[in-house]
Amino acid sequence: MTNPGGLRSSFARIFLRSLSRINSGRVSSSRGRTLPKHRSISIAAYASMASAVGTRRAWSREVLRRIRRGGARRASRRTSEFPVGRKGRKEPGNGKKLKKEAGDGNEGSSIQGMRKKLRRLVPGGEGMEFHRLLAETAHYIKCLKTQVGVMRSIADYYTPV
Amino acid sequence: MSGGSRSSREGSSRISDDQIVELVSKLRQLLPEIRQGRQLSNKVSASKVLQETCNYIRNLHQEVDDLSERLSQLLQSTDPDSPQASIIRSLIM
Numbered sequence: 001m002t003n004p005g006g007l008r009s010s011f012a013r014i015f016l017r018s019l020s021r022i023n024s025g026r027v028s029s030s031r032g033r034t035l036p037k038h039r040s041i042s043i044a045a046y047a048s049m050a051s052a053v054g055t056r057r058a059w060s061r062e063v064l065r066r067i068r069r070g071g072a073r074r075a076s077r078r079t080s081e082f083p084v085g086r087k088g089r090k091e092p093g094n095g096k097k098l099k100k101e102a103g104d105g106n107e108g109s110s111i112q113g114m115r116k117k118l119r120r121l122v123p124g125g126e127g128m129e130f131h132r133l134l135a136e137t138a139h140y141i142k143c144l145k146t147q148v149g150v151m152r153s154i155a156d157y158y159t160p161v
Numbered sequence: 162m163s164g165g166s167r168s169s170r171e172g173s174s175r176i177s178d179d180q181i182v183e184l185v186s187k188l189r190q191l192l193p194e195i196r197q198g199r200q201l202s203n204k205v206s207a208s209k210v211l212q213e214t215c216n217y218i219r220n221l222h223q224e225v226d227d228l229s230e231r232l233s234q235l236l237q238s239t240d241p242d243s244p245q246a247s248i249i250r251s252l253i254m
Contacts, residue, residue, distance in 0.1 A: 023236050037236075042229035114211035121218045134184045137214060144221040151228040158235040 007143065010052035012150045018044035019154075043067070049147045058132070059140045062124030188214065 022040050035043070050063035115133075119125040122137050188210070 019232070019236065036233075038226070038229040038233035041232050041236075042226055045225055045229065111208045111211065114208050114215065117215045118211060118218075121215055131180070131184060134188050137218075138188045141214070141218060141221070144218065144225070148221055148224045148228065151225065151232065155228055155231045155235060158232075 007052055008146050008150060011049050011143075011146060012154075014051050015045060015048035015150065016154070018048055045147055045151060049143050053139075053143060057136060057139055058124045058128065059122055059136050060143075066123070186210070 019041065022037065022044060046063055047067050050060040050067070053060035055061050055064070115130060118133060118137060119128070122133065122140050125133050125136065128136065
């Protein structure tokens with residue numbers, strides 16, 4: 001399939017540029033309030049990965065779409081911790097999803113329940129046919145792993161020994 | 162299709178249980194995780210695999226958040242400008 005080495009370096013390059021920008025305080029804020037730094041970094045990570053992937057994938061297109069929409073608000077769905085979400089879901093989303101989180105095991109070990117959850121977790125998974133959703137999920141997971149690996153390398157590099 | 166003995170486990174309107182299981186096990190093979198032994202088993206429950214997938218994705222999101230926290234603290238003391246960036250790039254690749 002795709003060459004993970006290429007993805008890794010593309011992501012690293014874009015992400016490092018974003019980190020420089022964030023650190024020098026040059027974050028473009030189209031939003032009304034300033035984000036805490038770790039939030040900016042987290043969003044930059046997802047954005048960088050989506051940029052590295054490009055528009056080849058439905059999930060990356062969805063992420064890029066959300067970011068351009070100014071979705072850098074912390075519309076956190078606590079189930080997924082995905083930082084780039086839609087605005088309206090912030091406060092009610094928190095409470096609702098927490099309850100659902102509690103009922104996680106009870107949502108049923110049925111495939112239907114799992115399908116719904118997966119749709120929520122993978123960006124853009126809502127309107128997708130299930131076969132496609134599985135393929136997107138596989139790619140999404142692969143990219144997430146790359147992302148985490150690179151972030152960890154950077155953090156280790158900067159950690160004073 | 163394949164001689165799957167699992168015809169209607171859930172009995173709801175779905176594409177095809179066997180197809181789903183097939184795709185799911187393919188997905189499974191892409192995740193180099195703990196359960197290598199189970200990959201050989203065809204009987205691994207599809208819903209279990211999907212559940213593991215969901216958990217795994219959530220874990221990854223959590224890791225991203227944690228690493229972001231760590232990075233935000235680390236970057237306060239240092240300055241990631243271009244020379245260091247190229248060093249990092251060489252480290253990563």
